[in-house]
Amino acid sequence: MKNTITLLLLFTISISFSQSSTKKADKLFDRMWYKEASVLYELELNKIERRNNTDNNTNYANLLKRAGDAYYFNTDMENAYRWYDKLVSGFYQEVDAEYIFRYAHSLQGIGENRQAKRWMKEFAKRTENKDDRSPKLNQKKITIEDILNIEPRFVLKNVSTNTKYSDFGPMYYKDKLVYSSAVDSSTFHTRIYHWNEQPFLNMYLGELNQIESDLKLIDEFSNKLNTRYHEATLAFSPDQTKVYFTRNNYNGNLGRDNKGTNHLKLYSADLRKNEDSVLTWQNVKELPFNSEDYSVGHPTVSKDGKLLYFVSDMPGSIGATDIFVVDILEENANNKTQDSTYTGYSKPRNLGEKVNTAGREMFPFITNNALYFASDGHLGLGGLDVFESTIIDSSFQKPQNLGAPLNSKLDDFGFIVNEEKNKGFVCSNRLTGKGDDDIYSFIRLPKEDVLCEQKISGYVTNTITGERIANVKMTLFTETGKTLETTTTTQAGAYTFKTVLNCATKFKVTAAKTGYESTEKPVLTLNENGETLVVLGLETLNELIVEEKGVLKIKIGIIYFDLDKSYIRNDAAIELNKIVLLMAQYPQMVIKIESHTDSRNSDAYNLSLSDRRAKFTRDYIISQGIQANRIESAKGFGESQLVNICADGVSCSETEHQQNRRSEFIIVKM
Incomplete structure (x- = not known):
């Protein structure tokens, strides 16, 4: 190209x-x-x-x-x-x-x-x-191998109007085709663009044959739009009474920035009757988001006529050139997106990193189903490749390379398609062509023949601590709420459903576990063969409820007992009252109490002391109105379950011994 x-x-x-x-x-x-x-x-x-x-x-x-x-x-x-x-x-x-x-x-x-x-x-x-x-x-x-293995879906034919020069940028116009060409159409003096020693680009009108697989040159598209410099790549409003087209910054003279650069601009024109009642393109004017300092070009208009997409290297671009979009508004309309700087249009919006890359995105074409564009930033076969980003719920999905033979080792671009007929045109400078850039017609094979499936997997974390949560019940639902499959997270908090879904399909995943707030997440599967990753986070029902090594516990302050005593002190009662309130809040909650001591004193003494403390703790909770059957057990373990190295004969500080003197409140059910 x-x-x-x-x-x-x-x-x-x-x-x-x-x-x-x-x-x-x-x-x-x-x-x-x-x-x-x-x-x-x-x-x-x-x-x-x-x-x-x-x-x-x-x-x-x-x-x-x-x-x-x-x-x-x-x-x-x-x-x-x-x-x-x-x-x-x-x-x-x-x-x-x-x-x-x-x-x-x-x-x-x-x-x-x-x-x-x-x-x-x-x-x-x-x-x-x-x-x-x-x-x-x-x-x-x-990988490149993945792209090379894409099932061929296009049958290409070089159209007869191609010349030894550049022919590209086709666009449907009524029952005909408008395209750009550097063919020498001058009667007298040919102006040459010195970069490639070819005539400057102008727009031409071609007649489609009955099966729309070939083209016959009729004439220049409009002598009102073609100038002595470049005009190329155009788009029409749905009623085809307005045209948007790309031209050098030229209005009688070439405009340049302070570096001497002549940028491209977008222009519009209206189809109106002249004084002889002949329809001609008139009222040529610049679009308001053009600039002397950057370029704007390659227009395409949504089928409802409300959105204009284009390519630019304006500030805010992610890469060399990006695809942008503006709303087409009625002039002076009372619209929130109206900007006085861009009369008739909203402020340009970058399509974002899903579509645009650090490379070059070019030649967009929008349909009701997808955005097609050329890029050398997404992985391709070489040069520019054509990509398809399907539209689901007004969102562009991850672009997919359309594979060979549509794409080649060189540049492939300027893709347009009639979605209903599965026919269209694409441009390429592949070596089998007639000239520099050629236009090819194509037939697209039905997409239904291509099987696209997605597995669903992911993991569940504690939203507060970030730790993975095991034994979470995971359920996969259809968009309408039908249960497809249930599974449980592993010790690493991971899960995978065996059910395989179609690509670009809506579904829902729920996560539930005792002691946690259940959660759900609506998801759309990716638009390619592979796996959709769904990550969910769970929060415990109350900040006092924690999970330690897979065990759900009520975490309160330390329950202090006087030396060798087991009665409940006032400061301990304050902490135990938190458990009473929590159990009152969740009337189905059942707990068990485990008390522990440090290693000082004999094993038998410590076992007896811890058991008395556990039972005194149980009795206090019951005395505050909690039913006895909601405490499954109250048991002491003495020094048999130390949490550190402070066993008999080991020298430890008082703080270290205190870590072992603890009471634990384990949730059995809720």
């Missing part, structure tokens, strides 16, 4: 001059004349290599980067790999993660998928898996 990516992705046409070959190459690079820049970079690199001045040479490393980038941004992955390979081989420790990614991407582009996978792991390591383009170690990883 040798001119389209640069024009519509990198968004720059910078004008500058220099004398040295390296500086001249840099200037050509900045103007996006990558082909010319790459020649000069190679000349400089050859000079350095002939002088054997390549070791620890910062200038050499920078030239390798530039040479690789010149081919990479021109989607010449074979030559990009050639220079990136020297960069990584010679400067492995110093090279930053971005060039590891580009090296891996170039390897994908030449079909070296195994090596690409190895370098993607290195990229993940260097970015600590925080970059969206790196595989996530704690989730199911989608």
Whole structure:
């Protein structure tokens, strides 16, 4: 996609001059004349290599980067790999993660998928898996092999209107197709875009044949919209009386920012009758969120006409270019989303990290069912790949690579589809085409033939302590409340249901355990084969209720007894009253009391003393109105269950001995 990516992705046409070959190459690079820049970079690199001045040479490393980038941004992955390979081989420790990614991407582009996978792991390591383009170690990883194994669903055909130049950006218009082309349609003087020595892009109208698998050129789409510079990628309102299209920042003159860069802008026009009562495109105007400092382009309109999606590198972008959306509003409408800065539109919103990545997202196309777009940030086969993000409950799901043959080693983009007919068009610069970028028609095989299933697993934690909880009853329900399966968490607090659900299916998981507040969580299974992880948190019914080593207990302050005594002191009564109130609050609660002593004195004496203390404690709770049958037992264990090393003959402090003098209130049932 040798001119389209640069024009519509990198968004720059910078004008500058220099004398040295390296500086001249840099200037050509900045103007996006990558082909010319790459020649000069190679000349400089050859000079350095002939002088054997390549070791620890910062200038050499920078030239390798530039040479690789010149081919990479021109989607010449074979030559990009050639220079990136020297960069990584010679400067492995110093090279930053971005060039590891580009090296891996170039390897994908030449079909070296195994090596690409190895370098993607290195990229993940260097970015600590925080970059969206790196595989996530704690989730199911989608690998190149997974994408290569996707069942083919598309049958492609190169359309007859393709030329030796760039042809791309198709969009349905009534019963026809509008697309962009650099075909030379000039009668007199052809204006050439020097980056690729092709005529400037304009929009053309094509006639679809009866089966919509081929195209016949009719004429320019509109001489009112086409100018002497680039126009491309457009979208229509549902009634097709308004068009949104991409154009250079041009209104009689090319507008540039303070660096001399000419950015892209979005424009709109209305279909109106002229003075001769002929319908023409009129009232061309900029959209209010354009800027001299960044680019906006690649429009697509929702089927209800309420949302306009587009691509930009505006502030707030996650990566090189992101997909944004605005609400289309009636001008001067009393709408909360109205912003005086963006008359007729809401403030642009980034679609977020689920769709956008640190890479480049381009060419969106929205339907009622899904968002389709091209990206080199999500894992693909090389260059740009086409992805599908299905829409469920107004939310975009994790994008899925549509696989080969729709996607290839090079750039694949500009996907549009008639969902009802399962037919559409896509663009590619694959080597089997007629020219630079070609338009392909396709037939899409029914999705029902593709089986997609999800297992459900997860774990349960204490929301206060974060500890995993064992023996929690887990139940899986359908969206309508039908019980599908019940299981119990393991000692590690984990669970897995045997029931397998369809992808993108709503369901509910509940968690329940004695002493805890039950909880439930509605969940939507992922839209890919694999496993949906559902984590739930439980809180105890009362802050006095705790779980220690799987045993539910009532935790109060220490019950103090006088030395060698077992009667209840006033300070002990205050703590025991907390248990009385708790048991009154939960009338089904049954407990047992266990008392312990330290190791000082004889075993027999301690056993007898602890037993008397346990029974005095029981009697006090009963005296406060709690039924006797709600205390299952009251038993002393003496010094037989010490919690530390302070056994007979061991020297310990008073504080350490006090840890062993304790009473425990264990919940038997509630």
